[in-house]
Amino acid sequence: MPAHSQDHPPDGEGRASVWLWSLLGVFAACVPCALLVVEKVGSALSPVPLVLAILAALAGYVLAVRAVVGQKFGQSSRRSRILVWSTAAVLFLGSLGVLFAFRPPPPPLARMGGARDVAVVGFVQQEGRQDKRVLTDLAATFAHDMAGRIPTATGVRSYAGEVSLPLAELQGTHRGELERRTARFADETNAEIVVGGLVSRDTAGQVTLRPAVYVRADQAPDSPELAGWFLSRPILVARGWESARGRSRVSAELTRRIGTLAEFVDALDTWRNGSPKEAARILDGLLGPEREAGGDSFVPPDLLRLFHGHAIEDQASGEGDPGRQKLLEAARADYLAIGEASPVRWRAAISLQDNAYRRALGPVHNCRPGTVQAQDLAQVSRELRAFADDQDINERGRLTATVYLAQVDHCRITAGLVKDDGTVERAVAAVRAAHDAAGTADLLALVESIAASRAAARGDAAAAVDRIRQAIAHEQDPVRRAIWYGLLASWILDRCDLAGGRAAQQDALSQLAAAQQAGRASEERRRQYEQSSSAELRQAEQTCGERRGERPMREGGQ
Structure with missing residues (x-):
């Protein structure tokens, strides 16, 4: 028998082997496309099995190509073999490209449709060994319990x-990736609050859960302390997750803490939407002895006191004496109860000065000469000026003090106590320069209204109208908007723009109606403005008609 017959298979067997390896190569090259079909008609594969399938296909493909090249192109030039390998690589990569280019996107997360929704994203292991299924079950149980309570x-x-x-990332100080991905998640699911946490188990079997929450910044614009992720005090489970009673206690404690946070955010939303009385009622419940006894809440008691003071101050704006003074004193007590070591001490101190300004206005609630307490206003001005220049206070705090200072000094100027030294204009410039900072819209509205009043006092009606329109554009409170629309109507009528004046008066009445529905204004107040605005319009018609040398035209042809 010839020697070569022992070393090489017969031609038929060689051709069969080449075909077999070629078929294997084609099959391996088509695996990514097959995975695409599976995902299209079935469900998306998780990353681990997908990667394993691709690696297995790649290994088989490399073996097949190697065998075919060795048997079919063994005697060919090196350039030819490289060309075959390159073609094979392009084929496989093209198949992978088809898989990832046309792979169906993951199904969208369920979007919650409520106004105050809570999403639980689970708990992760911090130390020790934890069963992920147990943690997932705990998250589901907690969500179920919280929904009912x-x-x-x-x-x-x-x-x-x-x-x-x-x-x-909650364990460290660098949470950039967590914050970004959570923001996208909250936007996709419409969650107002996101709940998670860290779990650890020591050698004795004791489990510690460190709850964490994420609050969207747009849900707490007045309370930047709560925006983003932050941790609460740990919850201990003495006998681990094996105890059903222990899991129940953890769920109940989580529900209590998240419940306080949810109610607080609800109170802020209620307050911002023009219902300070209802907001104060919610905050009263959160400040009860039973709630304050648990110092492990996500919301510090001092933050509750701060906004309770804000709510009852706004409530006082719609009251007459002595009810107004009583509410202002109650707000003052809230601010004074916030200690020097509190993280919100500067906000409380600045709010205390604004409260003193409100109390110094006296029973008529304006700054006419002889109606204000001059010494109290002077003291408030000095304190606010010091806060505005204090670099230890953050930018938002200094801006707030600057705007309040402009308000107080404008009142003192109007009352004839001091001369205009440019404080108001400097405040306007400072707030406008910081218009991108969070929470400056309300400050800009207030300072623009003050600037409008200063312009009107100087006789610059055009500037007054422009500034008060800017104030209205940045304000949401219906009571303030009603007052400012009333000022706008008066200044427009002074320019004999009767149509514009009527429109502004109607806008003021609409805002008062909205305030009345929210419990912020009485029916009597709306009727009084309706009567006074009608009289003002008649006077403007008469005055402007005399200026033109003609009789005033009455509506309806009269």
């Missing part, structure tokens, strides 16, 4: 098995 949360849902956020 918190009336203010219109929706509670667990996403623990659907989304994976890098909650491990």
Whole structure:
């Protein structure tokens, strides 16, 4: 028998081997496309099995190409073999490209439709070994329990098995990736509050849960302390997750803490939407002895006191004496109860000066000469000026003090106590320069209204109208908008623009009607403005008609 017959298979077997390896190569090259078909007609594959399938296909493909090149192109030039390998690589990469280019996107997360929704994203292991299934079950149980116990949360849902956020970053100070991904998650699901946490187990088997929450910045614009992720005090589970009673206690404690936060955010929303009386009622409940006894809430008691004071101050704006003074004194007591070591001490101190300004106005609530307490206003001005220049206070605090200072000095100028030294204009410039800073819209509205009043006092009607329009554009409170629309109507009528004056008066009445529905204004107040605005319009018609040398035209042809 010839020697070569022992070393090489017969031609038929060689051709069969080449065909077999070629078929294997084609099959391996088509695996990514096959995976695409599976995902299209079935469900999306998780990353691990997808990567394993691609690696297995790649290994088989490399073996097949190597065998074909060795048997079919063994005697060919090196350039030819490189060309075959390159073509094979392009084929496989093209198949992968088809997979990832046309791979269906992951199904969207369920979007909650309520106004105050809570999403639970689960709990991750911090130390020790934890069963992920137990943690997922805990998240689902907590979401179920909270949905039944918190009336203010219109929706509670667990996403623990659907989304994976890098909650491990909660252990450190660098949380950029976590904050970004959580913001996208909250936007996609419409969650107002996101709940997560860190879990650790020591050698004795004791489990510690460190709850964490994320609050969207747009849900607490007045309270930047709560925006983003922050941790609460740990919850201990003495006998681990094996105890059903222990899991129940953890769920109940989490519900209590998140419930307080949800109610606080609800109170802020109620206050911002023009119902300070209802907001104060909610905050009263959160400041009760039973609530304050638990110092492990996500919302510090001092923050509750601060906004309770704000709410009852706004409530006082619609009251007459002595009710107004009583509410202002109650707000003052809230601010004084906030200690020097509190993180919100500067906000409380500045609010205390604004409260003193309101009390110094006296029973007529304006700055006419002889109606204000001059010494009290002078003291408030000095304190606010010091706060505005204090570099230890953050930018928002200094801006607030600057605007309040402009308000106080404008009152003193109007009352004839001091001369205009440019404080108001400097305040306007400072707030306008910081218009991108969070929470400056309300400050800009107030300072623009003050600037409008100063312009009117100088006789610059055009500037007054422009400034008060700017103030209205940045204000949401219906009571303030009604007052400012009333000023706008008066200044427009002074320019004999009767149509514009009528429109502004109607806008003022509409705002008063909205305030009345929210409990911020009485029916009597709306009727009084309706009567006074009608008289003002008649006077303007007469005055402007005399200026033109003709009789005033009455509506309806009279």
